[in-house]
Amino acid sequence: MTEAAVQIEGRRHPLHAHAPDAAASAVTTHAEGQQHPIKLYLVVWGWLFVLSACSYLVDYFGLQGYLRWSLILLFMVLKAGLIVAVFMHMAWERLALTYAILLPPVLVLVFVAIMVFESEYTHLIRVLFFSQAA
C-alpha cells in the first residue's frame, strides 16, 4: 500500500468505522458509527436490571450449594454477555477484533484451574500442619 493510500484510509476510518461500504455512504455524514434504535439499549438495560435482581434474590432467599453457584454464574455470564455484545458493540465488530479480545480472557480459565488445585493443596497442607501443632 502506498503512503497516500494509508493516509486516505486513515482519514476515512474515524467517520465510517462500521461501514465496510464506506465509500458508498460517504455522502451522508449523519448516519455513521454505531446506529441502533434507542429501544434496543432500553431493552438491554431492563434485562440487566432483571438479571441483577435475580442474582440478588439468590442471596436473599439463601440458596446454597450447586443450585446457588449455577444460578450466580448463569446470571453473571448473561449480564456480561449483554454488556459486551450490545453496550460495547462487540456484536457488530470485525471478527478479527472480536476474537483477539474475547479469546485471551477465556484462556484465564486455565489459570483459574491451576490456582484451584494449588489452593486445595495449600489448604490440605495447612490442615495437616496446624492439626499436628495443636
Added chain:
Amino acid sequence: MAETALTNPGQSPARTAGLKGIAADWSSDQRAFKNVSWGKAMMWIFLLSDTFIFSCFLLSYMTARMSTTVPWPNPSEVFALTIGGHHIPLILIAIMTFVLISSSGTMAMAVNFGYRRDRVKTAVLMLVTAALGATFVGMQAFEWTKLIQEGVRPWENPWGAAQFGSSFFMITGFHGTHVTFGVIFLIAIARKVWRGDFDHGRRGFFTSRKGNYEIVETMGLYWHFVDLVWVFIFAFFYLW
C-alpha cells in the same frame, strides 16, 4: 490472498467474513482490524490488559479464600443494612449494582446520540452517567467508612479470615479508582461535546488534533468495562 490487498484507495473491495476473514485480516501485512479505528482498537487493547489485572486480583482472592483454614466472613451479613427497622442482607451492594447498571444504560444512549450528532443530548446523558458514577463512588466511600469503623483492616477483621480485609480493600479499591477516573474523563469529554468541539473541528488542548464523536464511543467502552468488572466482583466477592 487477493482479498487482503487494498492497493486502490478509491474503492475498498468487499471484505471476507467468517474465519477466512480473520485469517485475511491478520495476515494482511497492514492494520489487522480493518475498519476499526486506532482509537477504538487501542482502547480495547487497554481494556484487555485491565482484564488481566482484575483477573489476577480475583484469582489471588480466590486462592486466599480457598486455602485459609479460618472461616470466611459472610458477605451477605457484612454488607447488610438496617433500613426502617428491617434488616436486609446485602442491600447496599444491590443498590450500588443498580446504580452502576443505570449509568451503563445512559452511557450507551449517549454514544448513540453522539453518532447522531445530537450535541445537547449526548452531553447531558454523559453528565448523568458521571453523576451516577459519582453516586456509586459515594456509596463505596460509605461502605468503606462503615467497615473501617467496625474494625476491618487489610490485615484483620472481627469476623474471621484476615485475608477478607486485604481482598476487600484491594479489589473494591481498584474498581473504585477506575470509576473515579471514569467520572473525571466523562466530565472532560462531555464538556467538549457540549462546546461543540467535534462539530467545529476545534483542536484539542493536549494533542492539538481535531477530535470526532467517536471519542464518545471509546469513552463508553471504558465505562461499560467498569460496569462489566463489577458484574464479576458482585458474583465472586459478594455472592460467594
